[in-house]
Amino acid sequence: MTNATESLMQLNIKPAPCMVRGEGSYLWDEHGRRYVDFIQGWAVNCLGHDPPVLRQALAAQGVINPGAAFHNAPSRALARLLAEVSGLPRVFLSSSGAEANEGAVKLARKWGQLHRDGAFEVITTLDSFHGRTLAMSSATGKPGFADAFGPQVPGFTKVPYGDVVAVERALSPRTVAVMVEPIQGEAGAVVPPAGYLRALRALCDRAGVLLIADEIQTSMGRTGPMFAFLDEGIQPDIATVGKGLGGGLPVSAVLARREVACFALGDHGGTFAAHAFLCAGALAVVRTLLDVDRAGSAGALERVLRELAERHGLALRGRGHLWGLVLPTPRAEALRDRCFERGLLINAPRPNVLRLMPALNVGAEPLHELSQILGAALAEG
Ligand SMILES: *Cc1c(COP(=O)(O)O)cnc(C)c1O
Helix, strand or coil, X not given: CCCCCCCCXXXXXXXXXXXXXXXXXXXXXXXXXXXXXXXXXXXXXXXXXXXXXXXXXXXHCCCCXXXXXXXCHHHHHHHHHHHHHHCCCEEEEEXXXXXXXXXXXXXXXXXXXXXXXXXXXXXXXXXXXXXXXXHHHHHCCCCCCCCCCCCCCXXXXXXXXXXXXXXXXXXCCCEEEEEECCCECCCCCECCCCCHHHHHHHHHHHHCCEEEEECCCCCCCCCCCCCHHHHHCCCCCEEEECHHHHECECCEEEEECCCCCCCCCCCCCCCCCCCHHHXXXXXXXXXXXXXXXXXXXXXXXXXXXXXXXXXXXXXXXXXXXXXXXXXXXXXXXXXXXXXXXXXXXXXXXXXXXXEECCCCCCCHHHHHHHHHHXXXXXXXX
């Protein structure tokens, strides 16, 4: 599948053709073959491929990078809009999800120095995914992940997902925060019991520790509301956003309550922080997202997936535009490859799980193609 003479480090197996063009739910390779895309850059292209609104916003943006030492208008407008939508008034803008989570944990540790006697430990969950930097690898609960580049960064304790009592047991005077995904994305769209976030919020309040929502994958309408925590009527102390925020551009953010946003001058930053060109794009994406009929297209997607799951005896889990189909046997990769051959892009995050994360405005035609191609692949056994 890959060319061994490549200069690029080979870090995942990719199909041979280069992808050269995208439009909405479709992607074309260099041979002119068309694919219907239910991966969308791993839940990144929330408006589909190359949405005109993003192209136009980028073309209209004046200076690409005045530099992080100077103000630029798009980053201020984007921060204001994110604060408004989330209810979390303080915003730091960065580029990747892992970088945003690093910022969140740094902020929590700083808060711990100031308000909790130097507490620094963050409780995370088994099977979670928080990114690939050294500290976020250590925070991640995906099996085998944290130890691969030992020694681990200290200060992370892991408990089973969806289990509030386990979090309560893991609390100690060293605990500064609890960090969870509202729905575990990379684990294959694992939905916790209803009320999980609400119960964690209450527990964190009682214990005097912070609640961090890693909404890198779940926010920006992916699971319904603009932030998944809004579904449970709670507010975390810190939330992180990435993936869909830039609609395909590398933009991420740390959002925090006013009392928690305790960074002093020089505590945090980045060469590409609040990047004008990227923020101009993200601003157009978020403004557009607020007007997209996500519920209508999510309903149509769910109907197609329920029908496939029932017909082929699969379990279905997820919400909005983030779904996992759980297979009775570990054949997700074979199915993914068979679908690719037939022009359908789906993801296999676990040996027995297929994940679907289409554009939030996915239309009837790509849904029909999903049903046909995946249905035929499943029927072949
Ligand atoms: C993808 C993801 C990350 C990491 O984002 P990168 O942009 O790849 O660094 C972190 N947390 C969650 C929940 C994610 O889905």
